[in-house]
Amino acid sequence: MIDIKNIVKTFGDRQVLKGIDGCFEPGQTSLIIGGSGTGKSVLLKCMIGLVKPDAGEVIYDGRDFLSGDKELQKAIRREMGVLFQGSALFDSKTVLDNVRFPLDMLTDQSEEEKLDRANECLKRVGLENAGDRMPSEISGGMKKRVGIARAIVLNPKYLFCDEPNSGLDPLTSIKIDQLIKEITDEYKVTTVIITHDMNSMMEIGEKIMFLYEGNKLWEGDSETLTHSNVDELNEFINANKLIREMEK
Template identity: 60%
Template sequence: MIEIHNIQKSFNGKKVLDGIDGVFESGKMNMLLGASGTGKSVLLKCIVGLVKPDVGSITYDGRIFTNNKLDIKQEIRRKIGMLFQGSALFDSMNVNENIDFPLKMLTDMTRAERRERVEFCLKRVGLEQAGKLMPSELSGGMKKRVGIARAIAPHCTYLFCDEPNSGLDPLTAIKIDELIKEITEEYDITTIVVTHDMNSVLEYGDNVMFLYQGKKLWEGHSSEIMDTKVRELNDFIFSNRLMRDAKKVEQIEEEEQREEDQRQEEEKNRNK
């Protein structure tokens, strides 16, 4: 579990994050939702330690991360896996070498142990035959899978995903979402996903935090998000015709259900 309290960050006098609080639970898909420029990626960078917040605290399973000793911060960082927006694979390394890289850097595994771990991670993401391929030989979806394998290779406890569906076709995007969800639950990982993809949010968002102009305006389960009264969130959700049509259908179904309930109640009273 990761907890953040009163996170504030400014750049050149402009406030990008304005007092963000939140709890990200293990074994769940925690999603940071919002339009471009709302502070999602900056908040993610603050949580992983790439950017230092001006104010606020961050704790990993009760251990303070902000302003702690370097050795404590390094110990926590060894448990962090990162799936970058563009996968960020090393072009000069094949798939096996890409996944092996964090194992060499962050663990004391022997070469045989690392090889076994690489094979396991590749099999877990469904790419057991791709170890010798170069990144240039991979499709966009395969690159994402290799990125996930590399992120979980050092037995990560915390997984951060920055726009994991960026640049993917809808079917591949769903498969990547499903894979991240499965791994999160299987290994009880605290997963935080930065996204603006409403399909991902509605299908997999166990806990969704909506950011707008550096503030947290709403937080809750994806099942509640369609009924929010937050104007800015509604504007974001129903910005396209498909989502507006879905909302109309939901409202019609609810009205029909109310009418049916009322009819049954009236009939019950007549029969008394």
């Protein structure tokens, strides 16, 4: 479980996050949604330690990540898997070497153990035959799956995905959503996803947090998403529906 309490962040004279609270449960796909510039990615970066908030707490299963010592923070980071928006693969490394990279950096496993684990994760995302290929030789959807394989290679308790469907066609987006949901269910991971994708909201949004101008205006699930009385949320949903219609 991840608890966030009163997260505040200001850049210059602009307050990006204005006291965000929330709770993210194991085995659940939790979505953070909102328009561009509403603070979604900044909140995610605060949660994983890439940005230090001005105030607030991030609690991982009872452990205070922000105020903990370096050893505690390092231990919690080892329990995180992160899928970045652009997949963030190393162009000079093969698919297999990209997946095993966290094992090389953070474990003392033998070469055989690392290879076995990396290949196991590639198989889990349906890329067991792509290990020798370079990132430049695979599609955008395959790169996302490589990113997911790398994110789960350390058996994380917490999985963070920043716009996992960015740049993908609708069919591939659905497959990526299904894969993330399957992994969340299978391993009982606490999964937090930043997304604009309407299909993701409706299909895998077990818990959804809507941010607007740095505030949390609404929280619920996919079943109640389209029945809120929050004008800003309804406007956001309608705009997404219009974009999806234009893409068809």
